[in-house]
Amino acid sequence: MATTLPLERHDPTAPPARYRWLQEHEPVSRVVGADGLPAWLVTSHDLVAAGLADPRLGLTPPGVPVDERASLFRDGPAHTRLRRLVARAFTPRRVAELAPRIEALADEHVAAFVTAADEGPADLVDLVAGPLAVGSLGLLLGVALEDHPRFRVLVDDALRADPSDHALLAEAERAWGALMGFTSELVAGARERPADDLLSALVGIRDADDGRLDDGELVALVTALLAAGVITIRGGLAVGVVHLLREDALAAFASRSDTTEVVEELVRRAGVEVFPRWAQADLELGGVAIAAGEKVLLRLEAANHDPARFADPEALCPGRPGPHLGFGRGPHHCLGAALARVELAAALTALSRRAPGLRLAVPVEEIPWHRSEVDSGPTMLMLHT
Template identity: 40%
Template sequence: MADADGLLDLTDPAFRADPYPALAAVRGLGPLPRHEGLGARLATSYDAVQDVLRSRDLGRTYTMRVPRPGRPAGEWDTFNALHEHALLEVEPPTHTRLRRLVASAFGRGHVERLRPRVEELAAGLLDDGAATLAAEGSFDVVEAYAEPLPVLVVAELLGWPEADRHLLRPWSQAIVAMYELDPSPEAEAAARAAADAFAAYVVGLARERSVRPADDLVSDLVAVRDAGDRLSEAELVATVVLLLNAGHEASVNGFGNGLVSWLGAGAPEAEVAPLVEEMLRHDAPLQLFERTVVRPCTVAGVDLVPGERVAALLGAANRDPLRFAEPDVFDPTRTVPHLSFGAGIHFCVGAPLARLELQVAVAALRRRWPRLALVSATRRPTFVLRGWSEVRVRPV
């Protein structure tokens, strides 16, 4: 069996800066080669990733349980609970029940009713960017635009009190830092504190909405029922935290990655919707989604046994030349769907919201400055959640 370790050093800064050549080399090893360092098989082709994500013989069991051996377990109870009860981390029948309830709350028109408000928020942030541009000659679209916009949107969706919206981004960033392959002790401490504070706030907000409901998603999550069933408090808290963390990271990194790709390709003209889809495909904001074999099966032509871990590499699948002609080229005329939102039962429940945010953000930016030049960009030293920490642009 071919071994991918020699081709894929996940800790190498050069790999993290541009993983796609190495991912292409691993794809050449055939379906599901082993990576001993990661302790998992790797799915890198479009078809293999689809098979891994859609197979009911693989499960999304919560494998991130912390702390590491020898550290006090109780300190991590809240962090673990946020994941153990999250839609993304459970399998049927629990997943079926949770998704039905969450989709019922989402299905009350919350996303589309936000469009005018998202446009208003985007315009306000671009006004601030214009002031920075006038003073400095360029501005950072990540810090000034891509990062604050999805947080403000999710806050509007949830009905989060305006005075406390500044808490959301730091909490999200601290928690998702634990999804990387090598979090530091400082990152662990920050994640634990953020999980505790975030969960406690959501509990208080949900209890308030149970007494005084409003026209927001938290109120609907509190009230939603289906055949007498409803979300438990732990499930509601985990859902709210997941909506912020996953939605925030997908939108921020999808926008930043896509903008750099688009500008790097000469900013070809395109309709907003297909342009956003190519931004998500060309440099995926989520690169790795892991599943575990729960019963003997064959996936992508490979026999698997229970307990084996399989990492679906979404960015690699999005650059599979068997699915995408000239996959490294940024081309907003493509019609083959990307896998950046996943597939199967774990397809991102917040995908419509992320698409709305990205389409509004891109359209507003293009209206304000029809032609932009990339001044500089600084990549985050991460792989699982891939993005830029700074992207400075100026109009031309």
């Protein structure tokens, strides 16, 4: 009988225990998804990495039409063209130039959080993780600071989708429309008043072979960047703080010489997932035959906790050899990985310096948690100073 998702968790910060058995005995396993439909669940590190790089596993079922502007769900040459164009503007150098401003923004939000927490438990997600994610993206794109509150409300509303709740899904669709409308305004503004920011660079990109991004592509691409950036940092920072507090390691973070390696370990242990894949043709993965049209779930969380790849995977071990899959791999590797690393390091440094005595207001088991197909993290993280 096929395993039914979601799998039971005894600890919200750790992967389901069932992953370990599957990795040892059935790394490509037939399951019934949360939507009630069959799928293949891939849990071993090597097979997840192989699947992420396999062009026969696409982001949409074969034969299903994709909006040409939907950059997030395109594969093959269309996605390669967009990726090549965007990579010319979305560079680590550009992020590095923004690092001091992101660090100042993180310190500002952490200072406000500490002031609130001195009076009683305060929510890290609401006061630091959410606004830092939105603010950093605003700095990168060139969104005026006064627009950030509206920006954040639109992103939060758009991400509040629950496929099992039609009322909430309808609200989310309306919010996505509003967010894309806001992004359209940004694109128009960048065309009229170009500046030294990512959005203006994207608007101005032209390539002899790849042409240029049209407005539809720009709006879809920037909206996708906004959503992915908020998901990654809002969940990743909250989960990372929980891990560091449980390890009694937050207070020493800023004074460590290996903060970069600590951040990599926290990304490895975070719960962000990639979108499901669909077999575009018959293929074999780990000796298992997968038919064209079948759904494949490549689980990053399982891969990043595979004991065949990482010794003692539940432990925090900065400097582990070899890369993790926290930002994916292959043609859809996270474009914002460099930005996410800067944000996480900046926020954790500010927390370490301003609130070394930070502690959880409730036991880990009582932290309210959100999990979707691609997103995982506390909806609220109440902390004492």
